[in-house]
Amino acid sequence: MTHHHQFDAVIVGAGGAGLMAALQAARLTNVAVISKMYPTRSHTGTAQGGIAAPLGNMEEDHWEWYMYDTVKGGDYLVDQDAAEILARESVEAIYELEHMGLPFDRTQEGRIEQRRFGGHTREYGKGPVMRSCKSADRTGHMILQTLYQNCIKHNVRFFDEFFVADVLVHEGVARGVVAVEIATGELHLFHAKAVLLASGGFGRMFAVTSNAHSLTGEPVAALYRRGLPLEDMEFFQFHPTGIYKMGILLSEAARGEGGVLLNGRGERFLENYAPTLMDLAPRDMLSRFIYQEVAAGRGVDGKDYVHLDIRPETINRYGSAPGGRTVTAAELEEKLPDIIEMMRVYMGVEPMREPVPIQPTAHYAMGGIPTDNDGRVLAGPTRTVSGLYAAGECACVSVHGANRLGTNSLVDLVVFGRRGGKALGEFCRRADYAPLPPRAEAEAQGALDELRASRGGERVATLRSELQRVMMDKVGVFRKAAGMREALSAVRGLKERYTQIGLDDRGAAFNTDLLEAFELGALLDLAEVTAASALQRTESRGAHYRDDFPERDDTHWLKHTFAYRSEGGDVRPTRGEVRFETKPVVVTRFEPKPRTY
């Protein structure tokens, strides 16, 4: 049986963007938040280092400097009207979080304490600036907790552990979603005036990733399958400092506090690559520099990793702490408690006495569902979908362009989650319910039943790990045409084999075997779009670096990619090629310049 619900606004995802949007929309209309996990499990909670805003609590700072850093960090693919909104509204968003009770770290004067972070500079690139507001190294945890607490305070309605299988968009109008109640396996049809997607990233398409197991992108794939575009999917950020082999993130706050990267010879190799910002250069560049050191035979012990060194004696020797001051072990333990514990637990190293093996880890999708500055989803370069919104990592505003700056994911989700939530609420106040098509849940039901009954010889886990391997190797930090073609054909082969999978679990309640199979289908579609988008962009920009086209090409490529499916159109993985259009980049204040640090 199918359960029917009607809410003016349905929000999919309960991380920072979804909860921020819910708080805004709930002031204007009735809202339901649907999440495949309990909200406090959302991946926003793992963000460590901080959230930027030019408060100027520590030293002079201005929104114009921050906007410039965001645009330059994104290698000029950032839409500058959006970056201006981000930089200006970050200030009021931070204060709003503080007024909601968020426990930021404090200065002696009682103000919000700030620290340095990669790519954030004073006076348009002259040197690092203290802009990142923080709660030790669990800033994302505090944001997630605070937003969830405020949702409880304001009686927001939650559907926890509900898995969204389909987003109902018909004739250019959003009408609701179809979800599985994980505890029972029963289907729920949510009829809504408007839907906001805030489902986060999809980094699980890569073998080494900081992303949670849950980050598989079903709602993003759902829109693509329905014929809507995905923007700039070729831009995927690899964070330079993941724990070796495991991919667990070690925040760049470690480097903000003075930590340095050292190669196998113990040299601070960034002196040769980014002499001004060194260890605080943007992530895309640092990941490439690490790969280059390894390729030149200067990895540690001839292996594919380098060291992150946060020993006080190292930091003091280089004078790499903010202001060149002297640091102590106790101070570092206080500022970086969680990541120091992770180094101890997962690497078995004692970071106060030895350096930590790190390698780049797949971290963040700059691309995703295209939206305008109020979260409205675009159906094409110039058209919007009525009643459909997106915010957070799943969306592409585009405020991150070709490479996101550290802290800007959190800023994005509070600033654009807030704007999207307001726009959603206002839309619901003036709109009526668009009728649901007959048997709106039938397609999702059919696809799920088919998967549940599948008895083929292929295993989901095997296909998934093959996908993750080929994406990591061929569509990772360094790319070239032949490798990407290989990846694309491998992904298409995996999609073929996906039709031959067999599941063990035929039950209804908590059938996570079934959900993992459905998630793999989404990852396959999104990986295909990622590889195809990367292949067609014949330049290097930000996180998209091609050996065969090593230069940025503003003449031909200062534009966004819009990728569409060419065949299919239901809830199942697509078939056929990926089709492309482009959209111009909005340039207001900062003309593209060569990007050096």
Place this chain on the structure above:
Amino acid sequence: MAKVTLKIKRFDPQREPASWWSEHALEAEPTERVLDLLNRVKWEQDGTLSFRRSCGHGICGSDSMRIDGANRLACKTLVSELGSTITIEPLLGMRVQRDLIVDLEPFFAAYRTVKPYFISDAPPPPDGRERLQTPAQRLRFDDTTKCILCACCTASCPSFWASSEYIGPASIVQAHRFIFDSRDEGAGERLQVAGETMGVWRCHTAFNCTLACPRGINITQAIGEVKRALATGRVE
């Protein structure tokens, strides 16, 4: 590589009414997480095994379970810490729904009773900026801000096992986080809840919660501070 045997307590009322044990032999690296082993069992041997997991590094709080008799996060427990046979069960004192998945609705309902959100009628500063708080005031409740609501503490508490109506250590940790926040004005309301029959006085300082907490929160101390505030009528 070492040979390990995973003994997992299973339950699936769709298949049979009683629980049973499944055993799985694996080759494991000492640096592997118990979560990695559970995933390998699920992916390679038995897709019907059900458990919650997400971030895989001890922050989201999804994979709390009983590992060799202690409540831990599977993603924060390495093979090197355990013997060659690893026994895995769902959290105690909570209704098992399937395999390692327990019903968390009562846990979150208890959490909500302590009003786990910022309460203040005072308007924010007229300049629109942050409320002021000294580093010392901020430090006062720092420990309890670390809670990830994984339920390891509550499900390790003998008083909770005796009466599931007890709001449990996790809820008190959440109450503490606000009661001792200099900006918050809801201490009175929360202390009233904490002082009721099913509140803090159920705690008999067994310290199980403190030992179980994967975030290293001094839970028994936090509960003690809430008790003291109730007894003295002062929050300090």
